[in-house]
Amino acid sequence: MADKNQLFLGSFVHSKTLGELEYLHNTAVCVDRAGRIVAIEKDCDEKARAALLSRLEWKDSEVEVVSAREGQFFFPGFVDTHLHASQYPNVGIFGSSTLLDWLNTYTFPLEASLSDPAKARRVYTRVIRRTLSHGTTCAAYYATIDVASTTLLAELCVSHGQRALVGRVCMDTGSPVNYRDASPEAALAAARESIAQIQDLDKDMVLVRPIITPRFAPACSADLLRQLGLLAAETGLPVQTHVSENKDEIALVKKLFPRKNTGAGDDSYTAVYDAFGLLTSRTILAHGVHLTDDEAALIARRGAKVSHCPCSNSALASGAARVRWLVTEKDIVCGLGTDMSGGYSPSVLEAARQAVLVSRHVAIGAGGEEKDKLSVEEALFLATRGGACVVGLEDKVGGFEVGMEWDAQLVGLGRVGDEAGEEEEGGDDDDGNVDLFGWESWPERIAKWVYNGDDRNTKKVWVRGRLVHERK
Amino acid sequence: MADKNQLFLGSFVHSKTLGELEYLHNTAVCVDRAGRIVAIEKDCDEKARAALLSRLEWKDSEVEVVSAREGQFFFPGFVDTHLHASQYPNVGIFGSSTLLDWLNTYTFPLEASLSDPAKARRVYTRVIRRTLSHGTTCAAYYATIDVASTTLLAELCVSHGQRALVGRVCMDTGSPVNYRDASPEAALAAARESIAQIQDLDKDMVLVRPIITPRFAPACSADLLRQLGLLAAETGLPVQTHVSENKDEIALVKKLFPRKNTGAGDDSYTAVYDAFGLLTSRTILAHGVHLTDDEAALIARRGAKVSHCPCSNSALASGAARVRWLVTEKDIVCGLGTDMSGGYSPSVLEAARQAVLVSRHVAIGAGGEEKDKLSVEEALFLATRGGACVVGLEDKVGGFEVGMEWDAQLVGLGRVGDEAGEEEEGGDDDDGNVDLFGWESWPERIAKWVYNGDDRNTKKVWVRGRLVHERK
Numbered sequence: 001m002a003d004k005n006q007l008f009l010g011s012f013v014h015s016k017t018l019g020e021l022e023y024l025h026n027t028a029v030c031v032d033r034a035g036r037i038v039a040i041e042k043d044c045d046e047k048a049r050a051a052l053l054s055r056l057e058w059k060d061s062e063v064e065v066v067s068a069r070e071g072q073f074f075f076p077g078f079v080d081t082h083l084h085a086s087q088y089p090n091v092g093i094f095g096s097s098t099l100l101d102w103l104n105t106y107t108f109p110l111e112a113s114l115s116d117p118a119k120a121r122r123v124y125t126r127v128i129r130r131t132l133s134h135g136t137t138c139a140a141y142y143a144t145i146d147v148a149s150t151t152l153l154a155e156l157c158v159s160h161g162q163r164a165l166v167g168r169v170c171m172d173t174g175s176p177v178n179y180r181d182a183s184p185e186a187a188l189a190a191a192r193e194s195i196a197q198i199q200d201l202d203k204d205m206v207l208v209r210p211i212i213t214p215r216f217a218p219a220c221s222a223d224l225l226r227q228l229g230l231l232a233a234e235t236g237l238p239v240q241t242h243v244s245e246n247k248d249e250i251a252l253v254k255k256l257f258p259r260k261n262t263g264a265g266d267d268s269y270t271a272v273y274d275a276f277g278l279l280t281s282r283t284i285l286a287h288g289v290h291l292t293d294d295e296a297a298l299i300a301r302r303g304a305k306v307s308h309c310p311c312s313n314s315a316l317a318s319g320a321a322r323v324r325w326l327v328t329e330k331d332i333v334c335g336l337g338t339d340m341s342g343g344y345s346p347s348v349l350e351a352a353r354q355a356v357l358v359s360r361h362v363a364i365g366a367g368g369e370e371k372d373k374l375s376v377e378e379a380l381f382l383a384t385r386g387g388a389c390v391v392g393l394e395d396k397v398g399g400f401e402v403g404m405e406w407d408a409q410l411v412g413l414g415r416v417g418d419e420a421g422e423e424e425e426g427g428d429d430d431d432g433n434v435d436l437f438g439w440e441s442w443p444e445r446i447a448k449w450v451y452n453g454d455d456r457n458t459k460k461v462w463v464r465g466r467l468v469h470e471r472k
Numbered sequence: 473m474a475d476k477n478q479l480f481l482g483s484f485v486h487s488k489t490l491g492e493l494e495y496l497h498n499t500a501v502c503v504d505r506a507g508r509i510v511a512i513e514k515d516c517d518e519k520a521r522a523a524l525l526s527r528l529e530w531k532d533s534e535v536e537v538v539s540a541r542e543g544q545f546f547f548p549g550f551v552d553t554h555l556h557a558s559q560y561p562n563v564g565i566f567g568s569s570t571l572l573d574w575l576n577t578y579t580f581p582l583e584a585s586l587s588d589p590a591k592a593r594r595v596y597t598r599v600i601r602r603t604l605s606h607g608t609t610c611a612a613y614y615a616t617i618d619v620a621s622t623t624l625l626a627e628l629c630v631s632h633g634q635r636a637l638v639g640r641v642c643m644d645t646g647s648p649v650n651y652r653d654a655s656p657e658a659a660l661a662a663a664r665e666s667i668a669q670i671q672d673l674d675k676d677m678v679l680v681r682p683i684i685t686p687r688f689a690p691a692c693s694a695d696l697l698r699q700l701g702l703l704a705a706e707t708g709l710p711v712q713t714h715v716s717e718n719k720d721e722i723a724l725v726k727k728l729f730p731r732k733n734t735g736a737g738d739d740s741y742t743a744v745y746d747a748f749g750l751l752t753s754r755t756i757l758a759h760g761v762h763l764t765d766d767e768a769a770l771i772a773r774r775g776a777k778v779s780h781c782p783c784s785n786s787a788l789a790s791g792a793a794r795v796r797w798l799v800t801e802k803d804i805v806c807g808l809g810t811d812m813s814g815g816y817s818p819s820v821l822e823a824a825r826q827a828v829l830v831s832r833h834v835a836i837g838a839g840g841e842e843k844d845k846l847s848v849e850e851a852l853f854l855a856t857r858g859g860a861c862v863v864g865l866e867d868k869v870g871g872f873e874v875g876m877e878w879d880a881q882l883v884g885l886g887r888v889g890d891e892a893g894e895e896e897e898g899g900d901d902d903d904g905n906v907d908l909f910g911w912e913s914w915p916e917r918i919a920k921w922v923y924n925g926d927d928r929n930t931k932k933v934w935v936r937g938r939l940v941h942e943r944k
Contacts, residue, residue, distance in 0.1 A: 089909045092923030093916050096845050126888050126907060247840070317832040317840065344923035346905065360789040361833045368789065373568050416598050430902070433818065433927065435598060437561045444565050451564030451816035454926065455905065
């Protein structure tokens, strides 16, 4: 909670539709002590501002004013719809491995080691601080199978003020014996315990909520998947898992879960989750690189969501997900995920940039189809509104609307001085690699930010009105 | 020139072969006043260091000692083998355009405007400072058709201390009338004038040299190409141009230069340059995305070089160049190019990262072929030794060897503190997004640098022993 009511002044940019950003200049956004947006006033001069405060019955002394400088703008906080907090120390380390050998070589040993609480605290603190500094105001985290350190992750999110879904990983097969649940029953008991501990931390689920997390079908027995499906139905909690990331993985699922055993509607990977009650409107499916037309239709029918993770899919050579096809032709809600450490970067802005680039590889593969190409605006929609919908918070975050909460970042871009380009004007800190020469339109500034921006451009970050990161 | 002899101490990392980095720890590298490496001493303790200085007859008072801190390392400066200095203000701005419409919409108008000397100074100064800050010690620049401002670019390279090949762009067709040479003769005269002015600046071509620059076949008449081929033979100067970037471009070349007119060996794009004497061992061909087997064989026979520009090829949806095939199967020397502003980033490290990722898209397209995947080590080879060979400086730069010149960067990576990950140790400035936890091997540290590093990790940059950039 913020100490005071807050009045944000300046330029605001957010997604209006998938393909269109709205630019609100000289605008005032009023945020109450509870972090809720209570008024938005466009073209707000001194007089209009006074009238606005009077209408809200806010006294000047009770209002903290935060002004964006010329050229800066407020943008909604990013939603990272898929990442493994526990894998953060491995970012960038994968050699030439692909999914299944990468899990065994790099991932499982690191995750297992995080049952050490000191190590877990060090890693989880770092990943929260790092992602906040990149403007990630909400994250859907996988932790590990360890209940205590999963709760610690949730605690650290609360103390650092990051909105999060935190999942204790369930897996009773397909991994080393020292890093798996002993049985479906043991997994279910641990899942329940983790849910209880996380709910206990934040009873109204204001900032942090638990999420049911079957790792992925190859790491779960049919019994476990069935019980987690029942748990999802019983609790109404969200679910996160992986689907159709890699071709060997898909073949493995087909072998492990033959249709005759599961009673699934067809032979597909997606149908396995559906057979066990895990494909719900509150389900986040990471990747979906190789989804068939039928699978996409099934996902759309169930209202499940997809987290697109382009950095990871390229780095592990999983494939190029047809995200624009999923969104525009199959009507599936998609967001972006950094998928650390399959993905190498903590930045959702980097995920947006790679989403744009990977969509061009999809287009190239399809003979240059324009309809496969994601625009900068569309990638930013996925990073904000799309992601908010993926995590079930579309009424609260992802844009600037009265009634929504103030999850936002203040973005500043560098300006090249007139004096022979030697000096920058007006910047009192390092503005990174975005160089504005002064003649760029607002859409061009946004494109420059998406292509060359980094955490240096994210000056301040708020969640529910609370300032949770500020660049020094 | 440096004021003093210099002694660099610490860890040094450079490419030994395409696939292998050499790690030299506790090593001393001696650089004389002329910027040349005169001795390299491994495992150099105090006593060995004293003996070394005595052998070189260097008095202590005449030696400046530069020590890498624990965890920092010296790395060869990067060579950017292809970029358009004149397009720098447009980085990140391309919408969903592809090559030919992008040129007309974004590129030609900006380039034409740089005949204004004040604007050219502002832009060129910025691009030199920006690329130096990313560790680019040598760049193969395209300027514009304007002779005076092309010379200004060369002057600014000299004054900022960046090694460069600077090309005045020749083009007498296929662009707006206000931005093309009036005739082949006018183009040739301007090319000769530009060469003379640049050579006059730096008579021994120590730092800067001119490069013959036919923009690309579709922007040049057959007459102009022929005359530039003769100029290359007459002067022995290097040549740079574009080849086989985009399928529409390839079709256009086929239409513009039918074999019966050029007398080329076959119908290919590459054969057009060959027919005009422009395919030499000193030729840098940018892109080569869609080269056929025969074209690659022709390039190899002529000893021409390829500049791989993955950022640009993805952003403009040109395609995914099979760079590992070019290097390992066709024996073509390749380097990396940022290709601003077809490419969005000033960073060769970003080009290396994208080269690794794009190579995975090549592998995906080929059904998951391991042999298409570039490793981190291979990408760094292309960024240094490969690039040096592309620009004809392989005896001078690209690695640490006695007799070579000291073009280098000092790299520092961030460390996560033990105290709950809250604090970083030992860093007195911002180390960017690379987080070392302390247990990483040296190859893992390098991988983390390639995947998450940026200009914040490049602490100092030297060219020919002169300190040309230092992070504040």
